[in-house]
Every structure is written in C-alpha cells, then in structure tokens.
Amino acid sequence: MFARHDRLKSSYDIVIIGGGGHGLAAAYYLARDHGIRDIAVLEKSYLGSGNTGRNTTIIRSNYLTPEGVQFYDESLRLWRDLSQDFDLNLFYSTRGHFTLAHTDAAMRTMRWRAEVNKHYGIASEAVDSQAVREAMPMMDITCGGHAPVLGALYHAPGAIARHDAVAWGYGRGADRRGAEIHQHTEVVAIELEDRGSGPCVAAVITNRGRIATRKVLCAVAGHTPRLLAMVGLRSPIYVHPLQAMVSEPIKPWLDPIVVSASLHVYVSQSARGELVMGASLDPYELHSSRSTLDFAESLAGHMLELFPFLSDVKVNRQWAGMADMTPDFAPIMGLTPVGGFYVDSGWGTWGFKATPVCGKTMSHTVASNEAHPLIRGFSFDRFARYALTGEKGAASVGH
Amino acid sequence: MKLMTCPINGPRVISEFAYGGEVRSMPDPEKADDAAWADYVFNHNSLPAVKAEWWCHTPSGVWFIAERDTATDTILRTSLYAIWRGQGQAVS
Ligand SMILES: Cc1cc2nc3c(=O)[nH]c(=O)nc-3n(C[C@H](O)[C@H](O)[C@H](O)COP(=O)(O)OP(=O)(O)OC[C@H]3O[C@@H](n4cnc5c(N)ncnc54)[C@H](O)[C@@H]3O)c2cc1C
Numbered sequence: 001m002f003a004r005h006d007r008l009k010s011s012y013d014i015v016i017i018g019g020g021g022h023g024l025a026a027a028y029y030l031a032r033d034h035g036i037r038d039i040a041v042l043e044k045s046y047l048g049s050g051n052t053g054r055n056t057t058i059i060r061s062n063y064l065t066p067e068g069v070q071f072y073d074e075s076l077r078l079w080r081d082l083s084q085d086f087d088l089n090l091f092y093s094t095r096g097h098f099t100l101a102h103t104d105a106a107m108r109t110m111r112w113r114a115e116v117n118k119h120y121g122i123a124s125e126a127v128d129s130q131a132v133r134e135a136m137p138m139m140d141i142t143c144g145g146h147a148p149v150l151g152a153l154y155h156a157p158g159a160i161a162r163h164d165a166v167a168w169g170y171g172r173g174a175d176r177r178g179a180e181i182h183q184h185t186e187v188v189a190i191e192l193e194d195r196g197s198g199p200c201v202a203a204v205i206t207n208r209g210r211i212a213t214r215k216v217l218c219a220v221a222g223h224t225p226r227l228l229a230m231v232g233l234r235s236p237i238y239v240h241p242l243q244a245m246v247s248e249p250i251k252p253w254l255d256p257i258v259v260s261a262s263l264h265v266y267v268s269q270s271a272r273g274e275l276v277m278g279a280s281l282d283p284y285e286l287h288s289s290r291s292t293l294d295f296a297e298s299l300a301g302h303m304l305e306l307f308p309f310l311s312d313v314k315v316n317r318q319w320a321g322m323a324d325m326t327p328d329f330a331p332i333m334g335l336t337p338v339g340g341f342y343v344d345s346g347w348g349t350w351g352f353k354a355t356p357v358c359g360k361t362m363s364h365t366v367a368s369n370e371a372h373p374l375i376r377g378f379s380f381d382r383f384a385r386y387a388l389t390g391e392k393g394a395a396s397v398g399h
Numbered sequence: 400m401k402l403m404t405c406p407i408n409g410p411r412v413i414s415e416f417a418y419g420g421e422v423r424s425m426p427d428p429e430k431a432d433d434a435a436w437a438d439y440v441f442n443h444n445s446l447p448a449v450k451a452e453w454w455c456h457t458p459s460g461v462w463f464i465a466e467r468d469t470a471t472d473t474i475l476r477t478s479l480y481a482i483w484r485g486q487g488q489a490v491s
Contacts, residue, residue: 229446234442237445239445283417287447288471384433386437
C-alpha cells in the first residue's frame with residue numbers, strides 16, 4: 001500500500017511526528033493542496049496503532065460552542081467524499097445519533113444544543129421519548145424504571161466509519177504524492193536553535209538518526225506531553241485512559257448510534273454486526289493502554305439497563321487508548337512559542353471525527369506559519385490569556 | 400480488583416477512592432503575575448513518573464497522599480499528609 005523507504009534523508013522541509021489519522025491527513029493535504037512533497041511522517045510503531053485504530057468511530061457535529069459546531073461541520077462535509085478521493089471504501093455509514101435525556105435538566109440542554117446547531121444549519125432536533133421508541137423498539141425506554149428516557153437530541157448526520165481505512169487512505173494519498181512514511185521510527189529528542197527570534201526547531205533525533213528540519217508538526221495524541229517536554233513547553237493536557245469493548249457479531253437490530261451520558265454508555269452496531277461500546281474516561285492519570293474488569297462490568301451493567309435482551313451476548317474484546325484531555329474540552333492546535341513547532345493535540349476522546357478538518361487546517365497552518373481561521377479558538381496560548389473555549393457538548397461521555 | 404491502601408481504613412477496592420491530582424504548591428496569589436498564576440491553574444506535569452498525589456477514600460472522607468507510578472499504575476506508598484510532609488517530602 002505504501003512505498004518502503006530504507007533510509008531517512010538527512011533533511012526534510014517538514015517532519016510530521018505521529019502516523020495516526022491526524023498526522024497522515026496533514027501530510028496528504030500538504031502534498032495535495034500546498035504542493036509540498038518533501039515531507040517525512042515518522043511513526044514509532046505501525047500506522048494507526050494509536051487512538052486512530054482504537055476509537056469507536058462516532059462522527060457527529062452537534063457540539064455546543066460556535067467554534068466547535070463550525071469546525072466539526074466542516075469535518076463532516078470533508079468526510080463524505082473521502083472514499084472517492086481515496087478510491088478506498090471507508091465504510092462511511094450515516095446512522096443518525098441519539099443523545100438520550102433522562103432528566104428535565106438534560107432535556108433543557110438538548111433543546112439548547114439543538115438551537116445552537118440549527119442556527120449554524122446543522123440538522124439537530126430535540127425529540128420526545130415516543131420518537132426514541134420508534135427508532136429503537138428494542139430499548140427499555142424506562143431503563144428498568146429508575147432512569148426513564150424523557151427524550152433525546154437527534155442528529156441525523158451522525159455516522160460511523162472504518163478507522164484503519166482512514167489512516168491507510170490518507171497514508172496512501174500522501175505516499176502517492178511523494179511524502180515519505182517511516183514506520184518504526186521514534187522521535188527521541190528535538191534540537192532547537194536561536195536564529196534571532198527566540199527558540200526554533202533545528203532537527204529531530206530519531207532511533208534511526210538525525211533529521212534536519214525547520215518545521216515539525218506534532219500529532220501524537222496521548223504522547224503529546226512527552227513531545228512538548230522535548231521542546232521545553234508545558235501545557236494543560238492531562239492523560240487518562242479511555243476504554244472500549246466490542247461484542248460478538250449479532251444480527252443487525254440497532255441502526256442509530258445511541259449515547260446516554262447519565263448511564264455512561266454509548267453504542268453502535270458495526271457493519272459486521274458487533275456492538276461497539278464505550279463509557280466515560282478512566283478516573284485518574286495513567287500512561288498505559290491497559291484494560292480493566294471494572295470497566296467491562298460497569299459498562300455491561302448499564303448496557304443491560306437500556307437493552308435487557310442482550311444478557312446472553314458475549315463480549316469479544318476490550319482495549320484502551322491514552323486520551324490527551326484539556327480543561328475546556330476543546331483541542332490545542334496551531335503555533336506554539338517554539339518557532340516551527342506546530343501542535344495538533346488535546347483531541348482526547350473525540351478527535352476521530354475531526355481527522356479530515358484537522359489535516360486541512362493544520363496543513364494550511366504549517367505551510368503558511370499562520371493559524372487557519374477555523375482553529376483560532378483552539379490556540380496554545382488561550383490558557384495564559386484566560387480565554388477558554390468551553391466545549392461542553394463533548395464533555396459528558398467519552399467519544 | 401485493584402486495591403489501594405487507605406492509611407486509616409486499610410486496603411479497599413480502587414473504586415472507593417477519588418483522585419485529587421498531583422500534589423503542588425500554590426504560588427502566593429498576591430505576588431504571582433498572570434502568567435505564573437495561569438501556569439499554576441491550568442498546566443500539568445503530564446509526564447509518566449512516580450508522583451505524589453492527593454486521593455480521597457470517599458466512604459470515610461479521608462484525604463491522603465499516594466505515591467504512584469503513572470506509567471504502570473503501581474501504588475508505591477500511601478500516607479496521611481502530615482506524616483508524608485513530616486518525612487521531609489518536597490512539594491514540587
Ligand atoms: C477508546 C477510544 C474511543 C474513541 N472514540 C472516539 C469516537 O467515537 N469518535 C471520535 O471522534 N473520537 C474518538 N476517540 C478519540 C480519537 O481516537 C482520537 O482523538 C484520534 O484518533 C486522534 O488521532 P491522532 O492521529 O491525533 O492520534 P493517534 O492515532 O494516537 O496517532 C498518534 C501516533 O503518534 C505515534 N507516536 C507517539 N509518540 C511518538 C514518537 N515519539 N515518535 C514517533 N511517533 C510517535 C503513536 O504511535 C501514534 O500512532 C476515541 C479514543 C479512544 C481511545
């Protein structure tokens with residue numbers, strides 16, 4: 001699928017650290033839209049081995065802040081024509097997305113989100129429990145009597161896609177246009193120099209040798225604090241694991257994607273018939289992708305409150321990824337105080353859906369050394385300016 | 400089941416505990432400039448390491464210090480704050 005490059009060159013115009021969807025998408029748009037081909041994407045393991053290959057692939061744009069809504073809506077638009085662009089089936093499947101409300105307060109939030117969304121032309125509406133029942137007759141709408149579903153926020157464009165194919169598609173597109181992809185190549189240090197305007201990137205040191213470069217894009221998700229430390233930067237990012245699990249394949253019965261923040265559950269049924277399930281973020285810092293029985297037990301319990309008929313269905317696998325969280329649940333993107341060092345980070349539990357628009361906006365930012373207008377609300381320095389973005393629409397449940 | 404040892408109540412399952420973040424000292428709010436205050440409020444040392452952290456045993460409300468390796472989730476030691484400070488631990 002990709003050209004294999006036996007050796008690294010001694011220099012590149014741009015080095016991208018991280019061969020997940022975000023890094024590969026940036027390489028693709030740099031080559032396609034900006035005509036920059038002297039690019040190396042460095043991945044310490046294999047492509048998509050990070051959160052890209054571990055996520056539950058929910059794609060939606062029903063966020064709460066104007067910055068968020070516009071940004072994710074642009075991503076949704078880009079998603080739709082990618083399969084053609086790549087000539088690769090991404091199994092992009094529009095399902096509709098229900099965020100359940102079990103309390104009056106949650107119902108109020110759903111109406112608020114629906115209004116913000118509609119204002120920006122995004123298809124979201126608050127619906128009553130009858131509409132939820134009709135869309136999902138298999139659901140126990142009373143949740144065993146103690147958390148009855150009062151209604152939901154319904155977002156028709158909600159979708160799922162095949163995560164590996166996204167990494168491969170962007171990788172192949174970048175590779176064909178001349179960018180080099182180097183797997184099993186880990187960045188271990190970054191050299192800085194001062195050319196008169198403060199610290200700037202001079203080179204990256206890898207386990208396969210030194211590469212001179214003046215521009216580095218860091219797209220390493222849960223590893224971001226380690227890369228920032230290499231250039232002497234601190235950030236508000238904190239790293240907690242996010243876990244997920246998948247059932248054995250069963251007959252198709254669940255068309256939409258369902259989320260319940262109160263019950264800490266979200267679920268969709270894949271094209272193979274598996275139920276792909278997740279819950280909330282692990283409660284404490286950990287730089288490891290271990291799984292726990294606590295997680296599987298509590299998620300299974302909550303799944304059965306919504307769908308009691310699943311009690312005989314087996315869980316096939318569980319896994320975790322390291323989520324790079326921020327205090328305002330918005331990403332950290334763009335320029336940094338270190339010249340030529342750009343970040344695409346803070347994507348935590350919700351960055352898969354943003355893969356195309358991150359590639360688009362970061363390629364513009366790296367090529368022009370100026371933050372793309374769509375990411376100005378996500379700047380690295382917003383915390384020092386006490387100007388947080390406050391994306392509560394992402395907050396409740398992890399995805 | 401992962402266990403943690405509360406200095407008062409002994410070993411308990413980890414789900415009985417709440418995480419309170421790394422132990423840090425607060426800069427003097429009267430003297431710190433905006434940048435130093437923002438650094439304290441927002442920034443974290445998010446590198447994997449052995450860290451001293453605040454934890455609370457929620458059923459009994461006991462706050463204490465756990466020294467934990469955030470790369471492996473190994474809990475090395477737990478102690479009440481006064482005892483931990485008495486051992487001359489520096490707050491970073
Ligand atoms: C369980 C789970 C469920 C999720 N569900 C959803 C969802 O439903 N919807 C959604 O939108 N988002 C979801 N997310 C979030 C989403 O997966 C991520 O935000 C997104 O995939 C991040 O992509 P990325 O390319 O930035 O990072 P990654 O895919 O993690 O890629 C970063 C890469 O950098 C590499 N790397 C790290 N350090 C170095 C180094 N020093 N040198 C070289 N390479 C390095 C890593 O090996 C990795 O491959 C979920 C995440 C998890 C963990």
